[in-house]
Amino acid sequence: MRFFRLLKIAYVIYRYGLDEFLLGHERVRGLSVLVNRTLFWRKISTPRAVRLRLALEALGPIFVKFGQVLSTRRDLMPPDIADELAFLQDRVPPFAGDVAVTVIETALGRPIGELYAEFDRTPVASASIAQVHRARLNDGRAVAVKVLRPGILPVIESDLALMGVMAGLVERLFRDGKRLRPREVVAEFDKYLHDEVDLMVEAGNASQLRRNFLGSDKLIVPEVFYDWCAREVVTMEWMDGIPIGRIAQLQEAGIDLKKLGRYGVEIFFTQVFRDGFFHADMHPGNIFVAPDNRYIALDFGIVGTLSDSDKQYLAINFLAFFNRDYHRVAAAHIESGWVPRDTRVEELEAAVRTVCEPIFNKPISQISFGQVLMRLFETSRRFNVEIQPQLVLLQKTLLNIEGLGRQLDPDLDLWQTAKPFLERWMNEQIGWRGLWRNIKHEAPLWTAMLPTLPRKINDLLAHDPAGLLQQGYHGLVWEQRKRNYILGVIAALLAGILTAVVLR
Numbered sequence: 001m002r003f004f005r006l007l008k009i010a011y012v013i014y015r016y017g018l019d020e021f022l023l024g025h026e027r028v029r030g031l032s033v034l035v036n037r038t039l040f041w042r043k044i045s046t047p048r049a050v051r052l053r054l055a056l057e058a059l060g061p062i063f064v065k066f067g068q069v070l071s072t073r074r075d076l077m078p079p080d081i082a083d084e085l086a087f088l089q090d091r092v093p094p095f096a097g098d099v100a101v102t103v104i105e106t107a108l109g110r111p112i113g114e115l116y117a118e119f120d121r122t123p124v125a126s127a128s129i130a131q132v133h134r135a136r137l138n139d140g141r142a143v144a145v146k147v148l149r150p151g152i153l154p155v156i157e158s159d160l161a162l163m164g165v166m167a168g169l170v171e172r173l174f175r176d177g178k179r180l181r182p183r184e185v186v187a188e189f190d191k192y193l194h195d196e197v198d199l200m201v202e203a204g205n206a207s208q209l210r211r212n213f214l215g216s217d218k219l220i221v222p223e224v225f226y227d228w229c230a231r232e233v234v235t236m237e238w239m240d241g242i243p244i245g246r247i248a249q250l251q252e253a254g255i256d257l258k259k260l261g262r263y264g265v266e267i268f269f270t271q272v273f274r275d276g277f278f279h280a281d282m283h284p285g286n287i288f289v290a291p292d293n294r295y296i297a298l299d300f301g302i303v304g305t306l307s308d309s310d311k312q313y314l315a316i317n318f319l320a321f322f323n324r325d326y327h328r329v330a331a332a333h334i335e336s337g338w339v340p341r342d343t344r345v346e347e348l349e350a351a352v353r354t355v356c357e358p359i360f361n362k363p364i365s366q367i368s369f370g371q372v373l374m375r376l377f378e379t380s381r382r383f384n385v386e387i388q389p390q391l392v393l394l395q396k397t398l399l400n401i402e403g404l405g406r407q408l409d410p411d412l413d414l415w416q417t418a419k420p421f422l423e424r425w426m427n428e429q430i431g432w433r434g435l436w437r438n439i440k441h442e443a444p445l446w447t448a449m450l451p452t453l454p455r456k457i458n459d460l461l462a463h464d465p466a467g468l469l470q471q472g473y474h475g476l477v478w479e480q481r482k483r484n485y486i487l488g489v490i491a492a493l494l495a496g497i498l499t500a501v502v503l504r
Helices: 002-016 019-023 031-038 048-059 061-070 079-085 097-108 152-173 182-196 199-212 247-252 257-275 308-322 326-336 345-359 369-382 389-408 414-429 432-462 466-503
Strands: 130-136 142-148 233-237 277-279 287-289 295-297 303-305
Touching: 002 048, 002 152, 048 061, 048 079, 061 152, 061 182, 097 130, 097 142, 097 233, 142 199, 152 182, 182 199, 199 233, 199 257, 199 277, 199 303, 247 257, 257 277, 257 295, 257 308, 257 389, 257 414, 277 389, 303 389, 308 326, 308 414, 326 345
Parallel strands: none
Antiparallel strands: 130 142, 142 233, 277 303, 287 295
């Protein structure tokens, strides 16, 4: 199967002239003349970025998804290619409703008529990994049933193996290959894809996000019905709303777009800094708007997580950016080890200032975060910054937030919306509030540990330490003897010198 897949990839490379990317490298540039003369009948006038996007679409859903991830990695490619890959969408036709029924019945072990009072065999949405059907439970509740595309796992495994080979070639052939860590990017993509093909992972993600925002006046997350869930099927509460990309329809429904834009920024920063758990696939197809002006989140196959140290590092950098404290930004990069220790902080500070200073005091309509990220990556290449794969999803989500904000409120000031939130978060983490919060968090652990302390102390005292003490004693005696010997030698030398002086 992998052999035939390679043949198809080779054909797509030939058809769309992607050999231009490979033969443009200095190590193999001499072959370009030979290839162009051999394939003299091939006429290619379409721009290279468009050809790359069309090729990824031709190779199927996994390559399309990888192109979407690469569109956020402007450190890996020129701006024209990154801009074009940002237009990639899943264009996968749905599979038959009868096949979906078979998958559901096999996964849940019951006939479709027993599982659901109603089941619409025509899907309401279809993507590369799964498709969604509308249904109704026997108690009357409307639900959305997501069904995994049959036979997708072998395709994923084959394509990921080939991507790993390509990443290895990039690492060896290109000067920045090792610094950009393409194999780690593919490994991270591998992890997220395998999470997406296990719909129980999505169910767990949805439940966690729902708990985090239960009772929120800004975000609604559907309930998961676990009795109708398996690895190939997930059943969730049906959500009625307007897709966030339909601006005219939102305005007709009386939705406050400015408030919605502000809510989007606050929801994002709440997920990142309060919870360290964020929805990482926030493109317009996964976000609806409820009649009460709240967001509705859908499709939880991809989420991002951040450790406490990640959150603190990001908060320090964001606040430093907002306060134009570029020295602190540069110092944080050096302290974190993202740049070599011998980097002069003043040089990095000047480079960051050059990139970031022009974007302040402008409405979001005049700011392109894509361009800012591109400039920052150019700076990172100059200073040998190590790209952190765990933050790729965060970067991707920030770009999604930019797109949503630009649609909803062109005058939204992202900095002024986010800065008070980050300042509150930092105040809660540092000082007596942070101390008290940590004490309350650790108190249950202390309560469980304290009763065991007498027994642990008794075990320690009951343990016979004679051997260890004896070994230590012998060591001390040896050190003392060695020191006495050295002092004796020094004393003899001094005595000899004094005798010589006196006799003279």
